[in-house]
Amino acid sequence: MVIKGDVIVSANDNIPHDQKLDNSITLIQEGYLFIKNRINRYQSDIFKARILGQNVICMSGENAAKVFYDPKRFTRKGAAPYRIQQSLFGVGAIQTLDDQEHRHRKKLFLPYMEIADQKRLGKIVKEEWEKAITKKNKKEINIFEEAGILLCRVACNWVGVPVEASKVSVLAEDFIAMVYAFGAIGPRHWKGRRARNKVENWLEELVKAVRNGKIEINKDSIMYSFTFHRDLDGNLLDNRMVAIEIMNILRPIVAISTYITFMILALHEHPEHVELLRIGTEEDLEAFVEEVRRFYPFGPFLAARVKEDFEWNDCTFNKGTLVLLDVYGTNHDNRIWEDANHFNPRNFHKRTENKYNFIPQGGGDPSSGHRCPGEGITVEVMKSTLDFFVNQVKYEVPAQDLSYPLNEMPTLPKSGFIISNVALTK
Numbered sequence: 001m002v003i004k005g006d007v008i009v010s011a012n013d014n015i016p017h018d019q020k021l022d023n024s025i026t027l028i029q030e031g032y033l034f035i036k037n038r039i040n041r042y043q044s045d046i047f048k049a050r051i052l053g054q055n056v057i058c059m060s061g062e063n064a065a066k067v068f069y070d071p072k073r074f075t076r077k078g079a080a081p082y083r084i085q086q087s088l089f090g091v092g093a094i095q096t097l098d099d100q101e102h103r104h105r106k107k108l109f110l111p112y113m114e115i116a117d118q119k120r121l122g123k124i125v126k127e128e129w130e131k132a133i134t135k136k137n138k139k140e141i142n143i144f145e146e147a148g149i150l151l152c153r154v155a156c157n158w159v160g161v162p163v164e165a166s167k168v169s170v171l172a173e174d175f176i177a178m179v180y181a182f183g184a185i186g187p188r189h190w191k192g193r194r195a196r197n198k199v200e201n202w203l204e205e206l207v208k209a210v211r212n213g214k215i216e217i218n219k220d221s222i223m224y225s226f227t228f229h230r231d232l233d234g235n236l237l238d239n240r241m242v243a244i245e246i247m248n249i250l251r252p253i254v255a256i257s258t259y260i261t262f263m264i265l266a267l268h269e270h271p272e273h274v275e276l277l278r279i280g281t282e283e284d285l286e287a288f289v290e291e292v293r294r295f296y297p298f299g300p301f302l303a304a305r306v307k308e309d310f311e312w313n314d315c316t317f318n319k320g321t322l323v324l325l326d327v328y329g330t331n332h333d334n335r336i337w338e339d340a341n342h343f344n345p346r347n348f349h350k351r352t353e354n355k356y357n358f359i360p361q362g363g364g365d366p367s368s369g370h371r372c373p374g375e376g377i378t379v380e381v382m383k384s385t386l387d388f389f390v391n392q393v394k395y396e397v398p399a400q401d402l403s404y405p406l407n408e409m410p411t412l413p414k415s416g417f418i419i420s421n422v423a424l425t426k
């Protein structure tokens with residue numbers, strides 16, 4: 001064993017071990033930068049640390065992502081801490097399944113996320129923005145809150161979940177609480193957990209009512225197909241699991257409000273792009289949206305466990321070890337992105353497709369692996385919102401706190417981004 005500065009390099013595997021007895025507090029203090037800071041310090045794409053009392057391997061970059069998405073090497077079973085399942089995505093949900101069972105469940109989602117669905121949702125969202133701004137006739141709009149409510153309404157209609165108009169804003173708040181419980185301890189975590197229990201209970205009752213014929217819903221709806229989906233053994237999923245998987249569509253659609261808020265912030269911080277977006281093509285809109293997903297922080301890292309012992313990059317990965325893939329750091333890796341810490345939509349002009357070096361919603365192939373199936377929807381919803389904000393509306397940005405702390409996961413501009421004197425221009 002050799003000690004180099006504050007890092008130990010083990011003679012067994014030649015990779016840096018962070019010297020701290022436990023890094024849990026440092027992880028909370030450094031947030032999105034925790035892995036990146038050490039990757040830079042140790043000049044290594046991979047290091048070992050102790051987090052929450054267990055040995056963890058942290059890794060970053062395109063090659064690390066390729067390994068992480070090899071299903072022969074990693075399993076998701078037991079990877080996500082129970083407290084995250086109880087708040088963010090639900091106990092036993094698709095995120096925790098492997099192999100055949102995972103692929104079978106994924107087939108339930110994929111047919112609703114095709115290009116036609118993405119375009120349709122983009123169009124609906126734009127119409128909803130028009131209505132919201134016209135109807136509001138309000139002096140000020142909080143982009144994050146308005147987008148959350150608008151997207152919640154769109155998502156429930158699209159999935160076919162019957163919800164009273166007066167309940168939409170509370171439901172949107174509940175989904176946001178689940179998302180913002182991710183890296184939290186204390187009250188923020190408990191708020192997310194309570195919100196999840198409440199919404200799961202409500203949806204579970206709805207599923208029961210559909211199954212026993214007390215409520216009739218459209219047979220072509222996503223809710224109907226989830227309610228009557230059968231697992232690999234030919235059994236219906238239990239009511240709770242249907243509720244959880246329906247929430248796995250509704251919640252992330254509402255969560256696009258975070259990206260929308262960062263996107264409006266990007267327009268404010270980089271006004272030099274606005275004119276090009278006005279006169280430009282759809283590709284220009286898309287490049288801006290993609291740069292927002294690359295540059296601004298949302299998901300910090302992903303977790304999986306080693307399936308069988310293997311060696312990679314001079315490191316022994318022992319079966320059962322928890323491995324974290326650095327999402328934020330890979331999206332800010334200077335080897336991949338020119339001037340990675342600057343916002344530059346040019347990064348996405350004529351970009352060659354690569355499944356492992358741009359991973360804001362995971363990497364690899366969404367149909368066979370765990371990559372997010374909702375990326376196309378996310379991009380279309382953001383594109384149509386961007387188009388609306390640069391071409392159809394004028395607004396002012398009053399003084400407010402637009403800072404977004406990198407040690408809160410997920411983070412957000414503190415004010416939620418307030419615009420004032422808002423009016424349609426066409």
Ligand code: HEM
Pocket residue numbers: 094095096106109248249252253255256257259298299302360361362363369370371372373374375377378
């Ligand atoms: C706010 C934008 C979004 C972000 C940042 C995001 C991020 C992610 C990430 C990081 C993963 C995990 C990838 C992995 O484990 O390897 C994921 C999975 C997933 N996302 Fe998204 N997502 C977003 C939007 C959406 C949308 C709009 C939908 C559906 C309409 C969706 C549905 C899902 C589902 C079902 C999974 C589980 C996939 C699986 O385990 O196979 N997401 N998302």
